Structures are given as structure tokens and as C-alpha cells.
Amino acid sequence: MLRRLALLPALLLALVLPGAAPAQEDVVLGLSQNRIAITANFDGSELLIFGAVKRETAIPETPLDVIVTLAGPSEPVTIHRKSRRLGIWVNTSSVEVDRAPSFYAVATSGPLDEVLTQTEDLRHAVSIPRAVRSVGATIEGAQSYTEALIRLRERTGAYQMLENEVQVDQQTLFRTNVVLPANLTEGAYSARIFLTREGRVLSRFDTVIDVRKVGLERWLYVLAQEQALAYGLLSLVIAIAAGWGASTAFRLLRG
Amino acid sequence: MQLYLPIAEVSVNIFLLLGIGGLVGVLSGMFGVGGGFLITPLLFFVGIPPAVAVATSANQIVASSVSGLMAHLRRRTVDMRMGLILLAGGLVGSACGVAIFARLKELGQVDLLVSLCYVVFLGIVGGLMFFESLRALRRSRGATGPARPRRQRNWVHVWPLKMRFRTSGLYISVIPPILSGLVVGILSAIMGVGGGFIMVPAMIYLLGMPTKVVVGTSLFQIIFVTAFTTLLHAVTNHTVDMLLAVVLLIGGVIGAQLGTRIGLMMRAEQLRILLAALVLLVCGKLAWDLLAPPADLYSIGEDG
Numbered sequence: 001m002l003r004r005l006a007l008l009p010a011l012l013l014a015l016v017l018p019g020a021a022p023a024q025e026d027v028v029l030g031l032s033q034n035r036i037a038i039t040a041n042f043d044g045s046e047l048l049i050f051g052a053v054k055r056e057t058a059i060p061e062t063p064l065d066v067i068v069t070l071a072g073p074s075e076p077v078t079i080h081r082k083s084r085r086l087g088i089w090v091n092t093s094s095v096e097v098d099r100a101p102s103f104y105a106v107a108t109s110g111p112l113d114e115v116l117t118q119t120e121d122l123r124h125a126v127s128i129p130r131a132v133r134s135v136g137a138t139i140e141g142a143q144s145y146t147e148a149l150i151r152l153r154e155r156t157g158a159y160q161m162l163e164n165e166v167q168v169d170q171q172t173l174f175r176t177n178v179v180l181p182a183n184l185t186e187g188a189y190s191a192r193i194f195l196t197r198e199g200r201v202l203s204r205f206d207t208v209i210d211v212r213k214v215g216l217e218r219w220l221y222v223l224a225q226e227q228a229l230a231y232g233l234l235s236l237v238i239a240i241a242a243g244w245g246a247s248t249a250f251r252l253l254r255g
Numbered sequence: 256m257q258l259y260l261p262i263a264e265v266s267v268n269i270f271l272l273l274g275i276g277g278l279v280g281v282l283s284g285m286f287g288v289g290g291g292f293l294i295t296p297l298l299f300f301v302g303i304p305p306a307v308a309v310a311t312s313a314n315q316i317v318a319s320s321v322s323g324l325m326a327h328l329r330r331r332t333v334d335m336r337m338g339l340i341l342l343a344g345g346l347v348g349s350a351c352g353v354a355i356f357a358r359l360k361e362l363g364q365v366d367l368l369v370s371l372c373y374v375v376f377l378g379i380v381g382g383l384m385f386f387e388s389l390r391a392l393r394r395s396r397g398a399t400g401p402a403r404p405r406r407q408r409n410w411v412h413v414w415p416l417k418m419r420f421r422t423s424g425l426y427i428s429v430i431p432p433i434l435s436g437l438v439v440g441i442l443s444a445i446m447g448v449g450g451g452f453i454m455v456p457a458m459i460y461l462l463g464m465p466t467k468v469v470v471g472t473s474l475f476q477i478i479f480v481t482a483f484t485t486l487l488h489a490v491t492n493h494t495v496d497m498l499l500a501v502v503l504l505i506g507g508v509i510g511a512q513l514g515t516r517i518g519l520m521m522r523a524e525q526l527r528i529l530l531a532a533l534v535l536l537v538c539g540k541l542a543w544d545l546l547a548p549p550a551d552l553y554s555i556g557e558d559g
Contacts, residue, residue, distance in 0.1 A: 038259055039259065040258060040259055040498070041256065041257060041258065041259065042257070042259035042266055043257035043259070043266050044266065077555055078555070079553055079554070079555055080553065080554050080555075081552055081553050082549050082552050082553075082554070083552070084548075087546065088367075088545040088546055089545060089546070089547075089548065089549055090367050091367070091554070144553075145553065148551070148552075148553030149553075149555060151551075151553075152551065152553065152554070152555055153555075182257065182259065182265065182266030183264060183265040183266060183302070184264070185264060186264070213261055216261075216498075217259060217261040217498075218261075220261045220262070220497055220498060221261045221262065224261075224262055224489070224493050224495065224497070225493055228489050228490045228491075228493055229486075229489070229490055231489055231495070231497070232485060232486040232488075232489025232490055232495060233486070234497070235314050235485060235489060235495050235497050235500060236314070236317060236482050236485060236486065238318075238497070238500070238501060238504075239314055239315070239317040239318035239321065239482075239485075239500065239504055240317065240318070240321050242318045242321075242322075242501075242504045242505070242508050243317070243318040243319065243320065243321025243322035243323075243324075243325070243504070243508050243511075244321055244322070244325060245508075246322045246508030246509060246511070246512060247321070247322045247325030247326060247508070247512065248325070250326075250512040251329075
């Protein structure tokens with residue numbers, strides 16, 4: 001009896017809260033493709049991420065910002081550092097990052113430090129350094145190595161910082177384009193959409209885009225992994241047949 | 256036109272790959288080298304991961320060597336007996352080499368070892384061949400000079416277990432061929448190449464075989480060593496990219512046929528001086544990479 005009484009205020013509070021909470025805003029998402037097929041002539045892909053903000057209440061005064069992130073599957077990475085020994089450049093030290101995303105893109109509707117506060121960035125691991133660090137938490141005293149990893153991957157387009165690349169219309173519709181490079185790793189790519197006001201995250205939406213090899217690509221990949229000996233022998237047979245075939249063809253051509 | 260490679264997981268221009276295959280094929284046919292010392296760095300350059308590049312070029316070398324060998328077989332410029340003896344040494348050596356490679360991988364610094372091996376061996380072999388063929392060329396310019404004694408008797412002629420190699424016109428001990436096969440096998444496993452660029456000079460200068468026979472015999476030996484390497488890589492590392500290999504070998508087999516024809520039109524000394532220049536060029540490039548300050552001190556490792 002006593003316990004039930006004690007619960008009452010909490011129940012009342014719960015009933016009251018939804019009305020008192022800031023206007024609930026949710027993401028309704030659309031993707032130009034929710035699975036990406038890697039075929040033999042795959043040459044990168046452009047992914048259109050668009051959507052609308054669903055809300056029950058009037059649009060608040062403060063402007064709405066949208067952040068879209070897309071992360072590829074994580075894998076361990078070793079970063080080597082060279083230095084000069086006896087006149088030649090040698091890898092002298094290295095740091096292993098347990099897990100770093102193979103691809104990572106952040107698109108925002110404004111400068112990142114304005115649309116997202118430091119604490120929110122820390123919590124949701126949005127910016128590139130945070131995203132890399134959050135999954136590879138075991139690095140110690142290796143700041144410059146992580147920076148190098150990011151620098152090298154930004155240069156190849158594997159990591160992309162796309163500030164002001166999300167267009168927001170009427171605080172309701174948003175859209176952005178992410179260019180996926182040709183050297184894409186297979187796996188589940190996670191897309192996250194954050195709605196923010198004054199740097200605070202109001203709502204977050206997560207979805208997964210499947211990137212898969214198909215057809216011949218898939219068949220070869222699976223064979224190489226699971227039937228390595230057969231795959232190796234097949235490679236050799238093809239090589240020998242091609243060499244023999246070409247030689248015979250040339251002889252016939254000359255008559 | 257771009258082609259996505261399933262194992263390498265990169266997309267590369269198909270004509271670029273055909274070109275690389277063709278170029279290496281021409282060299283293979285002309286000189287009897289597998290071209291691994293050239294194709295592997297070229298593949299790095301177009302963005303193929305090193306592990307895949309090494310394994311796949313071994314596979315591609317099998318194809319271009321078969322194509323080249325066929326042409327030589329018809330011309331009867333293959334010393335089968337010598338080839339088999341070299342091969343026996345080569346397979347043992349290659350198994351040893353793989354073991355050494357694995358041991359060094361545990362200790363780290365394999366990349367450095369491979370680069371140093373390339374620089375040292377390409378430098379020695381290229382330099383020796385270059386000066387020797389320059390001398391030969393100058394001597395033949397002197398035209399009517401007395402024919403030099405065909406071959407001196409040296410230690411290869413006095414060791415036991417002598418055998419007659421009719422195609423090469425030799426009667427020498429089998430121990431030197433087995434030993435050179437062994438050494439080349441070890442080096443080729445460590446350096447990820449067929450070993451033709453070491454084998455060819457070894458056959459010419461060490462065993463005293465005639466240049467015409469050397470090319471075909473070297474190709475014969477290379478086929479088996481690289482086939483062995485391909486299988487080993489496919490089974491242990493899953494790094495043979497069949498699609499990449501097929502594209503490379505389409506270019507390669509055509510190139511090899513052209514190369515064999517070009518090789519027959521040229522004089523042996525010219526052939527050797529060209530190969531020497533090429534070997535020295537690759538050596539210089541690799542040495543420069545070791546000595547020059549790198550563009551970025553940091554690099555991302557392959558597997559982690």
C-alpha cells in the first residue's frame with residue numbers, strides 16, 4: 001500500500017512530462033538506394049540521403065540543423081611511422097588501432113562547431129576524430145598516429161568532412177549527397193541522422209545500408225575465402241590455358 | 256572503363272591493367288624474365304594492395320611464361336634436363352624461402368628486407384650484365400678479331416656427378432645447377448618474383464649456357480616456381496585476385512608473343528644490355544625510395 005502511494009507522484013510526472021517536453025521532432029528518412037551492389041564495373045556510387053522532419057507542434061523559433069553521418073565497417077589498422085636509420089627510411093614505430101571505420105563521411109547543414117556542441121560530439125561520436133577514436137579506444141599517447149590516419153584517409157576520400165552540404169528547407173525537408181569511392185569495402189554501412197538545435201541533439205535516426213558484391217564478384221570472393229585450394233588451382237588452370245591458347249592462336253595466325 | 260576487382264577491393268581502369276600486362280609480357284618474351292620485379296611495383300603504383308599485387312603477379316607470370324615457353328619449345332631452345340635440375344633446387348629453395356619469410360614477418364621489417372633485397376640483387380646483376388655486354392659489344396665491333404676461346408674450364412667442370420646437357424652443349428657437374436636453383440628459389444620466395452632476372456645471369460655466367468637456350472630454360476623453371484607460389488598465397492593469404500590476373504594475362508600473353516619475336520630479331524649482346532639497363536632503372540627507383548625523405552612519415556599498414 002505504502003509502496004503504491006510512493007509510486008503515484010512518479011506516475012503523475014510521467015503523464016505530465018510529454019506535454020512539457022520540447023516539441024517532439026522525428027526523422028522520416030529516404031535513401032536513393034538502401035543496398036549498394038558492387039558489380040564488375042562498379043566505379044564508386046553517389047548516395048542521396050533525404051527526408052523530412054515529422055512534428056506534432058508548431059515549428060520552434062530557433063533554427064533546425066541536420067547532421068548526416070555514414071560509416072563503413074570497422075577494421076583493425078596499423079599505422080607505421082618512418083624515420084631515418086643509417087641513411088635509409090625505415091618503419092621504426094607503429095601503432096595499432098583496434099577498429100577504425102573503413103569509410104566515414106559527415107555532412108552538416110552548417111559549420112560543425114556551431115551545429116553540434118563538444119559534449120554532444122563526445123556522446124554521439126560525430127566528427128571524424130571522435131568517430132575514429134570512439135571505436136579504437138585502446139590507443140595511448142598516439143595522437144599523431146590517429147591524426148595521420150585521418151589525414152591519409154581524407155586524402156583518398158575514405159574520410160569526408162562535408163560542412164554546409166546538407167540543405168534544409170523550411171526546417172522540414174533536408175537532403176544531402178555522399179560520394180562513395182570506388183574502393184569500397186563490403187559490409188553494413190550505418191547511416192545516422194541527427195536533428196539539432198543550438199548544438200543540442202533533439203532526435204537521432206539510425207539505419208543500415210548494405211554494400212555487397214554481386215554476381216561474378218561475389219562468386220569469386222566467396223570461392224577465394226572458402227575453397228582456397230580450388231580457387232588457387234582454378235587460377236593456375238586459367239593462367240596455363242591462356243598462355244597456351246595465346247601461343248597456339250598466334251601460330252595459327254601466322255599460318 | 257573501370258573494373259572492380261573482387262579481392263583487391265579497388266576499382267581500376269581496365270586499359271591501364273591491360274597495358275601493364277602487355278608491357279611485362281613483351282619483356283617476358285624478350286628476355287625470359289617473368290617480369291615480377293616490374294609488375295609488382297607497377298601494381299602498387301595503380302593502387303592495388305601490396306599483398307594482392309605480389310600474389311596475383313605470380314599467377315600472371317605463370318601465364319606469360321607458358322606462352323613464352325611454347326614459342327621456345329617449338330624452336331627447341333629449351334634445355335629440359337637442365338630445367339628439371341634447376342627446378343628441383345628451386346622448389347626446395349622456395350619452400351625454405353617461405354619459411355624464412357614467415358620468420359622475418361614475426362620479427363617485423365619484411366618490407367625493408369624485400370626492398371633491400373631488390374636493390375642489392377638488381378644492382379649487382381644489372382651492373383655485371385651491363386658492363387659485360389658493353390665489353391662484348393665493343394669486342395664484336397672490332398669485327399675481324401680472332402674468335403675468343405669458347406669457354407674456359409672452371410670449377411663447374413671439375414666437380415663430381417657430371418652430366419651431359421646436349422641442348423646447352425655442356426658436360427658439367429649437376430651440383431652447381433642445383434645450388435643456383437636453390438639460391439634463386441629462396442630469393443624468389445622472399446622477393447615475390449619468378450627469379451628470372453637472377454636465374455638468367457646465373458645460367459650465362461656461372462654455368463656457361465648459350466644465351467639462346469637460357470631464355471627458354473629459365474621460362475620453364477619459372478612456370479613451376481611461380482605456380483607453387485600462387486598456390487601458397489591462395490591457400491594461406493587468400494590474396495590472389497583472379498579477375499586482376501585474367502586482365503593482366505590477356506595483355507601479358509599477347510605481349511609475350513610479340514616479345515619472343517622481337518627477341519629473335521635482336522643480337523644477344525643488345526638484348527642483354529637492354530635488360531641490364533632495365534634492371535638498373537628499377538634498382539635506382541627502389542634505392543631512391545629508401546634514401547629520399549618520404550612524402551608522409553606515416554603510412555597505413557595492410558592487415559593490422
